[in-house]
Amino acid sequence: MRIALSMLGFGLVMLSGTAYGAAEQAGHGTHWGYSGDVGPDRWAQMKPEFSACAGKNQSPINVSGLIEAQLPPVKFDYKQxxxxxxxxxxxIQVNYDAGSGIEVDGTRFDLKQFHFHSPSENQVNGKSFPLEAHLVHADKDGNLAVVSVMFDEGKDNPAVAAAWGQMPKSAGGKNALPGKVGANGLLPANRDYYRYNGSLTTPPCTEGVRWIVMKKPLTVSKQQIETFQKTLGFANNRPVQAVNARPILK
Ligand SMILES: [Zn+2]
Structure with missing residues (x-):
């Protein structure tokens, strides 16, 4: 469990700065989860470092009530x-080599890792998806931007297959991938997106995260969904949180 906890906060272990330091310290000795006494409705009370979990700008949300905006394209620069x-x-998380990233708001955010939730955490107009990928990026100051991609059940996804080919069966397990997996394979051809300000969806639920939710879902096969769910052994989706005063842009 020690290894698992050190990966807290989406495994931002490779990040420097105070946000990460606080996240790591918050993790030691605190076994949060997705149900029962350590489930999402208890996170904020589990320890002071998790108090942001009761904040007003939390993720995930139901992406709806959209405001028309001229959202500029996100510039993707993903290598294998x-x-x-x-x-x-x-x-289940794939750690990424340095050198890939996105440009948002004129700022470069480096891709650190991507991971998956099943069922989806965010919803779109009330619709839940069987799988959601989170591509986690950080700028040089430790500010976070997460690109979210939804998956419907359908054809299998080769990038997901490559990433999950060596999926460790137990918590704390880590396997090298035989070939470098490209995050481009997790992006729809059409890069239109929704945008809102939110948080990490896991303790310490740090706010100030730029959320970029791709409008077009991809597909994964029924078998891929089942393999993921069976390996993890539980649903790893935090319930949708109140939108409160936030605009959600399209
Ligand atoms: Zn996530």
Missing amino acids: GGSEVVNNGHA
Whole structure:
């Protein structure tokens, strides 16, 4: 469990700065989960470092009530870089080599890792999806931007297959990937997106995260969904949170 906890906060272990330091310290000795006494409705009370979980700008949300905006394209600069796959006890995560990223708001955010939730965490107009990918990026100051991609059940996804080929069966497991996995394979051809400000969806639920939710879902096969759910052994989706005063842009 120690290894799993050190991967807390989406496994942002490779990040420097105070946000990460706080996240790591918050994790030690605190076994949060997705049900019962350690489930999402208890996170904020579990320890002071998790108090943001009761904040007003939390993720995930039901993406609806959309406001028309002229959202500029996100500039994607992804190279083949998925190097190892980790079962951190909360999700299946692929850690990414340096050198890939996106540009949002005129700022470069480096791709650190991507991971998956089943069923989806965010919803779109009340619709839940069987799988959601989170591509987690950080700028040089530690600010976070997460690109979310939804998956419907359908044809299998080759990038997902490559990433999950070596999926560790137990929490704390980590396997090198035989070939570098490309995050481009997790992006729809049409890059239109919804945007809102939210948080990490896991403790410490840090706010100030730029959320970029791709409008077009991709597909994964029924078998891929079942393999993921069986390996993790539980649903790893935090329930949708109140939108409160936030605009959601399209
Ligand atoms: Zn996530």
